[in-house]
Amino acid sequence: MTQNTCLIIGAGAVGLLWSAKLASRNTDVHLLYRSHNPGNHIHIEDDASEAGLGDDARDIDDLSGNAILDPVTKVKSLTVDELDHKYDNILICTKSFDLVDAYQSIREFTKKNANIWTLCNGMGMHDELLPHLKSGQKLWAGVTSEGALKINHNTVKRTGSGDTFFGIYKPSDKSNDVETTQPFLEDTIFHSLLVPNITHRMLEKLAVNCVINPITALFEIRNGEVLDEPYKSLAEQCTKELADCYLEAPLQPLISNAASFSFFNLVNRVYTVAQLTRLNHSSMHEDLKFGRKTEIENISGYMIKQATNNLPLQSTLLHAILSPTKREQHKKALLEIATS
Ligand SMILES: NC(=O)C1=CN([C@@H]2O[C@H](COP(=O)(O)OP(=O)(O)OC[C@H]3O[C@@H](n4cnc5c(N)ncnc54)[C@H](OP(=O)(O)O)[C@@H]3O)[C@@H](O)[C@H]2O)C=CC1
Numbered sequence: 001m002t003q004n005t006c007l008i009i010g011a012g013a014v015g016l017l018w019s020a021k022l023a024s025r026n027t028d029v030h031l032l033y034r035s036h037n038p039g040n041h042i043h044i045e046d047d048a049s050e051a052g053l054g055d056d057a058r059d060i061d062d063l064s065g066n067a068i069l070d071p072v073t074k075v076k077s078l079t080v081d082e083l084d085h086k087y088d089n090i091l092i093c094t095k096s097f098d099l100v101d102a103y104q105s106i107r108e109f110t111k112k113n114a115n116i117w118t119l120c121n122g123m124g125m126h127d128e129l130l131p132h133l134k135s136g137q138k139l140w141a142g143v144t145s146e147g148a149l150k151i152n153h154n155t156v157k158r159t160g161s162g163d164t165f166f167g168i169y170k171p172s173d174k175s176n177d178v179e180t181t182q183p184f185l186e187d188t189i190f191h192s193l194l195v196p197n198i199t200h201r202m203l204e205k206l207a208v209n210c211v212i213n214p215i216t217a218l219f220e221i222r223n224g225e226v227l228d229e230p231y232k233s234l235a236e237q238c239t240k241e242l243a244d245c246y247l248e249a250p251l252q253p254l255i256s257n258a259a260s261f262s263f264f265n266l267v268n269r270v271y272t273v274a275q276l277t278r279l280n281h282s283s284m285h286e287d288l289k290f291g292r293k294t295e296i297e298n299i300s301g302y303m304i305k306q307a308t309n310n311l312p313l314q315s316t317l318l319h320a321i322l323s324p325t326k327r328e329q330h331k332k333a334l335l336e337i338a339t340s
């Protein structure tokens, strides 16, 4: 194990994809799995480049989504019981509701000034994680709009290119920590993806997830079908509701540029992500299909809590996801709104 070793938590769609990305950039990857052992070789199927959803050229500096990845990369997969070192860098690729427990499960294997990187959709859970970190640790939140679909225990399909950003969620308590971070940052992919105001990016991505994820999950469609009627009208009305909400006071201090939350900009962002990941089944689609817990509470639930006014569409989407017995009734109501 070297200082360049990264512990990735979660062998799901995003964890497998990022294991392959880091491993193909000469980072030693230790992949922590919970249920199914992915083994030591990660296989990548790349719809993004085959379908022209990414950049044709191999660009090894662009890990945000356009790089063509090696079809097979080598990692070391292990369970929490097999951990026996302390890590400097941990990338958590679990669902938002598993973030705190995932960190807690490996806390004793983190160095006191480690960088904790996250790649989860949704908001609210980073604030829950902060009190659990060791005092010298830095929390870096990441957002990605790259599509990833888990095919089996060790195979992931990249189903669309998109941007990835990381930014500091909480400055470290110790001023000299910047120095200990530098060698890893400069040598690895994270460096080129850093942005100053990550909360702003998280809120932008939240709007995309508030629209694409519940609609694709409820109506059992691929992301690209959000661009077809009647879902397109529904997506537009949801985005309008969100744009109004972003103008309200509680979210304003978190935003660096209010114009990026105009209806025009938000709807463009939703359409662009739907188009670039058009072959993907969203993560919430997969969760609902397989009867797993969804992230709706950290997505629509977060927006509803922040809003000073009612958000009828987000509330209906949230209830439709959370109450299977009333789902058909809520879906009917949503379609009536879309076609009215
Ligand atoms: N898939 C996509 O296209 C995109 C996903 N995202 C976001 O990325 C995040 C991850 O999504 P995705 O990869 O699709 O989700 P998955 O459900 O496919 O993967 C999450 C993985 O985390 C594992 N896990 C949870 N807790 C632990 C733990 N304590 N120790 C070890 N492993 C653990 C789960 O294990 P188990 O199998 O046991 O449940 C599961 O394999 C989500 O927030 C999602 O919204 C963002 C952009 C695109």
Ligand SMILES: CC(C)(CO)C(=O)C(=O)O
Residues within 6 Å of the ligand: 121, 144, 145, 146, 147, 148, 209, 212, 213, 223, 273, 277, 280, 281, 282, 283, 284
């Ligand atoms: C970018 C997108 C919409 C890709 O499907 C996603 O974030 C998700 O599935 O959770």
